[in-house]
Amino acid sequence: MELEKVDEIVERNDAAPSMLIAMLQEIQSEYNYLPKDALKRVAGKLGVPLSRVYSVANFYKAFSLVPRGRHLVQTCLGTACHVRGAYKVLEQLQRTLDVKPGGTTDDQGFSLEVVNCLGACALGPVVVIDGEYHGKMTVSKVESVLKDYKTREVSE
Amino acid sequence: MKRLRSASELEELRKSLLAGRDPSQPMIAVCSTTGCSASGAKTVVAALQRELVSQGLENKIGLKATGCHGFCERGPIVVMYPQKIFYQQVKEEDVPEIVSRTVVNGEVVDHLLYKDPTTGETIAFEEEIPFYKKQMRILYANNGKIDPTSIEDYIYLGGYSALSKVLFTMTPDQVVETIKRSRLRGRGGAGFLTGRKWEVARQAPGEVKYVICNADEGDPGAFMDRSLLEANPHSVLEGIIIGAYAVGANEGYIYVRNEYPLAVKHVGIAIEQAQAYGLLGEDILGSGFDFHFRISRGGGAFVCGEETALLASVEGLCGEPRPRPPFPAVKGLWGRPTVLNNVKTWANVPHIINRGADWYASIGTEKSKGTMVFSLVGKINNTGLVEVPMGIKLRELIYDIGGGIPGGKKFKAVQTGGPSGGCIPDSLLDLPVDYEALTKAGSIMGSGGMIVMDENTCMVDVARYFLNFTREESCGKCTPCREGIERMHQILTAICEGRGQEGDIEWLEELGHVAQDAAFCQLGKTAPNPVLTTIRYFRDEYEAHIKDKKCPAGVCRALIRYFVVEDKCTGCGLCRRNCPENAISGKKKQPHVIDAEKCIRCGLCFDLCKFDAIGVE
Numbered sequence: 001m002e003l004e005k006v007d008e009i010v011e012r013n014d015a016a017p018s019m020l021i022a023m024l025q026e027i028q029s030e031y032n033y034l035p036k037d038a039l040k041r042v043a044g045k046l047g048v049p050l051s052r053v054y055s056v057a058n059f060y061k062a063f064s065l066v067p068r069g070r071h072l073v074q075t076c077l078g079t080a081c082h083v084r085g086a087y088k089v090l091e092q093l094q095r096t097l098d099v100k101p102g103g104t105t106d107d108q109g110f111s112l113e114v115v116n117c118l119g120a121c122a123l124g125p126v127v128v129i130d131g132e133y134h135g136k137m138t139v140s141k142v143e144s145v146l147k148d149y150k151t152r153e154v155s156e
Numbered sequence: 157m158k159r160l161r162s163a164s165e166l167e168e169l170r171k172s173l174l175a176g177r178d179p180s181q182p183m184i185a186v187c188s189t190t191g192c193s194a195s196g197a198k199t200v201v202a203a204l205q206r207e208l209v210s211q212g213l214e215n216k217i218g219l220k221a222t223g224c225h226g227f228c229e230r231g232p233i234v235v236m237y238p239q240k241i242f243y244q245q246v247k248e249e250d251v252p253e254i255v256s257r258t259v260v261n262g263e264v265v266d267h268l269l270y271k272d273p274t275t276g277e278t279i280a281f282e283e284e285i286p287f288y289k290k291q292m293r294i295l296y297a298n299n300g301k302i303d304p305t306s307i308e309d310y311i312y313l314g315g316y317s318a319l320s321k322v323l324f325t326m327t328p329d330q331v332v333e334t335i336k337r338s339r340l341r342g343r344g345g346a347g348f349l350t351g352r353k354w355e356v357a358r359q360a361p362g363e364v365k366y367v368i369c370n371a372d373e374g375d376p377g378a379f380m381d382r383s384l385l386e387a388n389p390h391s392v393l394e395g396i397i398i399g400a401y402a403v404g405a406n407e408g409y410i411y412v413r414n415e416y417p418l419a420v421k422h423v424g425i426a427i428e429q430a431q432a433y434g435l436l437g438e439d440i441l442g443s444g445f446d447f448h449f450r451i452s453r454g455g456g457a458f459v460c461g462e463e464t465a466l467l468a469s470v471e472g473l474c475g476e477p478r479p480r481p482p483f484p485a486v487k488g489l490w491g492r493p494t495v496l497n498n499v500k501t502w503a504n505v506p507h508i509i510n511r512g513a514d515w516y517a518s519i520g521t522e523k524s525k526g527t528m529v530f531s532l533v534g535k536i537n538n539t540g541l542v543e544v545p546m547g548i549k550l551r552e553l554i555y556d557i558g559g560g561i562p563g564g565k566k567f568k569a570v571q572t573g574g575p576s577g578g579c580i581p582d583s584l585l586d587l588p589v590d591y592e593a594l595t596k597a598g599s600i601m602g603s604g605g606m607i608v609m610d611e612n613t614c615m616v617d618v619a620r621y622f623l624n625f626t627r628e629e630s631c632g633k634c635t636p637c638r639e640g641i642e643r644m645h646q647i648l649t650a651i652c653e654g655r656g657q658e659g660d661i662e663w664l665e666e667l668g669h670v671a672q673d674a675a676f677c678q679l680g681k682t683a684p685n686p687v688l689t690t691i692r693y694f695r696d697e698y699e700a701h702i703k704d705k706k707c708p709a710g711v712c713r714a715l716i717r718y719f720v721v722e723d724k725c726t727g728c729g730l731c732r733r734n735c736p737e738n739a740i741s742g743k744k745k746q747p748h749v750i751d752a753e754k755c756i757r758c759g760l761c762f763d764l765c766k767f768d769a770i771g772v773e
Contacts, residue, residue, distance in 0.1 A: 020472040021455050025414065059474040059631075060455025062414050078376030079571065079607045080533035082621050088759045095736055095758075116458065116625065118415060119379030120194045121533035122228035122540065133194035139760045140734070 005030050006038045010045045017046050020056055024063055033064040069104040069111040071149050073097075076126040078117030085138075086125035090114065092142040093127070109150070159434040161442040163320040166311070166435075173312045182259060183218035183237040185300060186246075189386040190379075190418055191224060192231035196247065200232050203251040208259075217259055223299040223387020226541035227287055230270065235282070235300060242282040243268040273537070273559065287538045290556050292519070292545045294527050295503045299387040304422045307429035310390040316435055318506035322398050323443040326509075331402035332358055335505065337513035339525040344370055344461070344498035345573065345602040346678070347524075347591040353495055356485040357403040360493035367400045368489065368496045369410040370466060371419070374458040375574025376625065378605030380529040381499035383541055385412070385419035388503075389426035393449070395505035397436060400447045403495050408449045411466050414456055423451055458575075458629035462677050463496045465631065476631045477677035498603060500529055520546030524590035528604060532558050535565065535610040544589070551585040554608060565610040569693070573602025575622045575629075576682030578689030579615060598689040600682065614711035615694040616701055620648040622686035626679065637680030640671045644687060654714040656702035661691055710772045713757045717773060722747040724769035731761035731770065 009026045013019035020042070027038050034057050043050040057063045075090045094100060097110050104111040120126050123135025127145070134145055160166050184204060188197050201221060208214045218237075225233050230244035236258050243254065243265065250268060257263045269278040270285050279285050282300075302309035310316070322331055336351025357365060369392060373381040385392060392410075400408055412420050427449055430436035438446050452470045459465045460475040467489050469475040488494025504526060508516045517525050524546040530553065533539050537559035544553065550570060554560065561567050569579040578599035580587065587593050591601045609618065623645040632638045644667050647660050668684030675681045691698060700706045707715040720740075725747040732740040732748055739755040742748030750761070762770040 016472075018470075018472040021469065022453065025453060025455070055474055056455075056472070060457050062454075062456035079574075079605070079621070080377045080539075082376075083534050083607065083609055083613050083618070085759070088763075091758060092760065115415065116374065117376035117378070118190075119373075119382050119531075120191055120228075121377055121379065121531065122191055122231065123194055124533070126194070135194060139758065139763045 001035060001037045003037060003041050006041045007045065010042060015045055017048050020046070020048075020053065021060065024053075024057055024060075028063060033067045036065075064111075067104070067108070069108050070153070071110045071130055072113065073110055073146075074113045074115045074118070074128040075101075076116075076118045076120070076124065076128070077114050078119075078121065078124070080117075080121035081124040081126055084124045088139050089125050089127065089137045089142060092139045093146075096142055096146060109153075110146070157429070157432040159432070161434065163324050163441060166316060166320050166441060169433075170311055170314070170317075173308055177312065180238050181218060182216070183220060184254075184259070185220045185222045185235045185237065187223065187225050187231060187233040187300065188221035189224045189304075189383060190416075191228035191383075192233060193418075195231040195245075197221075197232035199248045200234065200246050200251065203248045204255070207251050207255045211255060211260070213255070213259065220303050222302060223304050224296075224383040224541065225282070225300045226296060226383070226543075227285075227538065228541070229537070229539040233300075234268075240282065241280050242270065242285070244270050287540065287542075287557055287559065290548070290552055291543050292527050293543045294507055295384060295391070295500060295529060296387075296541070296543045298391070299383075302388060304387055304389055305425050307390060307426065307433060310388070314510070315390055315506075316394055318509035319394050319397055319435065320441060322401055322509055323441055323445060328358065328402045328404060331398065331509070334513045335402070335508060338508045338516040339523075340501065340504055340508060340516065341524065341591065342498060343500035343504070343528070343603065345576065345600060347601060350497060350501055353485050353497070354399065354403050356483070357405075357493045357495045360486050362493055364407075364492045365403055365405040366489045366492055366494040367396055367403060367405045367408040368466070368470065368494060369396055369408070369499060369502055370461065370463065370496055371410055371412040371416075371499050372454050372461045372466060373413060373416075373499075373603065374461045374629075375576075375603055375605045377533050377571075377607045378531050378574060378603055380531050380541055380604045382413075382416045382419050384499055384503060384529075385416070386422050389419075389422045390430070391506060392499055392503045393423075393426050393430060393436070395502035396449065397430075397440070397447055398505050398509060399495060399497070399502065401445055403493070405495070406446050406448065408447065409452045409470055409489075410449070411452045411454055411460070411470060414453045420451060420453060427451070457631075458625070459631045459677070459679050462679055464677070466496065467494065474631070476633050477679070479676065500604075521588060521590045523592055524601075528589065528601070530604045530606045532606050532608065534571075534607040535561055535613065536608040537562050546590050547588045549586050549588055550580065553589065553606070554585070558608065561608065561610045565612065567608070568611050568613055569609045569615065569690075571599075571607040571609065571618070571686070572605065573600035573682075573685070574605045575625050576600055576678065576685055577602050577605075578685045579609070579618065579693060580689070581693040583693075598692055599685065612709050612711070614652075614707055614709035615690040615697050616648065616651055616707075617709075617711045619687045619690045620645065620652055623648060623683065626683040630679065630683075634674075634676035634680060636671045636674040637676065637683065640667050640675075641680065641683050643667055644671075644684065648687070651698065651701045652707075652712040652714070654701070654705045654712075656698075658702065660702060661695065661698050664688075665691060716757060717752055718750055718755060718757060718759070718762060719771050719773070720748050720750055721769045721771050724767050726767055726769070728766075730764050730766070734760055734764055736760065 341347040465475040465477040727745040
């Protein structure tokens with residue numbers, strides 16, 4: 001695995017252990033997840049135990065230790081979305097994609113994640129796919145919304 | 157950008173901005189923050205740009221992407237200046253009409269105006285819409301007027317004059333004294349007196365001190381801080397710099413949720429611009445005061461809203477809280493005195509400096525001063541952000557401003573304070589909103605989330621929802637929170653699944669009280685609140701679940717069943733074809749039936765049916 005990018009990120013943050021979270025965020029946006037080798041490299045560069053890097057990577061929800069799919073599906077389960085039935089939408093997503101929250105489909109197409117409030121409560125229930133908001137979601141809209149991403153992929 | 161070296165240079169800049177702008181010039185302002193963008197504001201802006209160019213108006217008509225007006229339900233919002241005509245739910249296809257009729261001919265496009273649902277009247281101006289009438293906008297006053305990425309817009313409207321006043325005419329002690337006299341309390345939830353906190357940090361020994369802005373807005377259903385940072389980041393920044401001067405800090409951080417990319421972006425731009433103008437960094441405005449400020453992005457952990465956990469996170473560690481005292485004002489970031497305040501607390505500061513402590517203290521109730529921003533969400537007609545004076549009644553908030561409950565449904569409860577708060581029933585709707593009154597009702601003010609629930613909301617399910625949230629977000633350090641909340645969640649799940657037993661309610665109460673008394677930090681201490689308040693006000697719903705095995709609101713899966721209302725069913729077959737379990741059968745044009753054995757109660761048929769022919773009981 002090429003780790004030059006990791007070195008660059010560490011240097012850019014002055015190799016300061018206090019910047020660990022920022023570094024992991026940058027590594028994740030580079031590789032789409034936190035590869036094991038990258039974590040080892042960061043620990044070595046910072047001169048801190050790997051266990052500390054791992055504990056931080058494991059503690060914060062924003063980090064993923066496994067590769068994520070090409071499309072990231074985030075279902076908002078904030079209170080406003082919950083009282084408007086977001087859990088039904090989530091279940092339909094699980095059924096349609098055949099994957100549990102936190103998981104990725106076998107073809108690496110979609111990763112399903114649950115988030116606590118995106119602050120678009122007026123549009124609840126909200127599902128965000130690759131940064132695009134889909135508001136006022138219903139169980140019946142799930143399939144067509146997902147299909148849209150699948151067809152886009154084929155046409156690309 | 158020219159670096160400003162004195163108070164008078166700032167004033168000169170403002171004067172030149174005032175002279176260079178003509179407020180009577182036509183300008184189109186489009187709300188472009190997260191809420192409106194999600195409803196399509198970006199395509200509206202692009203369409204406006206194209207249309208202005210095609211009509212040759214691009215140099216005559218200003219077009220501005222502004223911050224949040226708060227009326228998210230009606231987004232995208234477009235305001236036409238100078239007349240201030242308020243268009244709502246604007247779509248791409250409305251753009252040619254707006255340009256040809258309003259911009260060119262000065263006419264009002266009627267169908268884009270807000271229509272009062274009770275009177276049916278159309279309303280052309282923001283301030284006349286009921287949603288805005290009872291609001292008192294201080295922090296949010298300029299949101300719709302400025303481009304958040306333009307420091308000049310902020311300076312034009314008087315920005316950074318409070319900072320200049322403080323640096324050149326007030327001693328740090330006088331600033332602390334002013335904030336104390338204003339009786340401003342922390343807007344993050346606990347409501348500690350801000351001036352007192354500053355005083356402790358100012359008096360704490362040590363050369364190095366810090367100020368931190370807590371923008372880790374983790375409460376689900378709350379987005380006031382995000383909106384303010386997106387819409388008017390300089391107002392927050394100005395407050396922080398003033399606070400740093402008052403406590404003697406030369407370094408500071410803003411801890412922002414990573415889920416708020418636009419807020420992070422706008423704060424970053426604001427910092428760069430303020431530095432370029434010499435309003436941040438070395439020798440601010442030539443006063444000799446230095447202050448350096450950085451962004452620290454959160455990693456998505458709710459517990460980091462707790463101040464000691466937040467400090468650990470800024471230091472690059474896991475966000476686990478530590479015991480207080482010592483309080484951060486004495487021993488905070490890297491062991492140094494640190495003042496941590498919420499976004500809205502900081503944003504109040506410039507207003508207090510400019511208009512005086514007495515003015516501020518004249519707003520609100522005896523012990524809760526100023527205004528409070530709430531995000532009014534859930535089962536309510538006018539979802540959005542509202543800024544109201546402290547002491548307003550819940551009824552006014554929900555009915556006069558919020559427009560009541562959609563679909564003619566009955567109000568059941570309002571939840572304040574997020575996962576740390578409680579549910580308030582309709583018998584307490586005349587409660588004035590202030591710190592003390594909400595605490596007395598078993599809830600808390602919190603940071604301003606206000607979730608409205610109607611008769612179709614199950615209160616046991618809501619309690620379980622919040623406990624599931626805190627259970628997952630518990631850092632796991634102390635037993636009452638890690639194990640106690642987990643156990644409470646198990647009991648609530650059993651009740652929702654029809655396995656509740658006599659004595660469960662008492663168990664929940666006992667476990668809740670233990671966590672309140674013995675948990676390590678505020679997350680654990682307040683986590684039982686949603687359960688204890690729902691037991692206090694909606695005990696009958698718990699009993700219905702446990703004794704009658706019924707969910708009166710029709711939410712809890714194991715206790716409900718879906719059925720076909722025969723005389724409404726047209727036999728269209730839509731539900732039959734879409735049922736994931738093939739649990740629906742029937743012939744074309746004949747009433748269908750649901751096989752209760754196969755039905756997993758996903759609600760798809762209920763959702764799909766166009767004839768209201770699926771019932772739930």
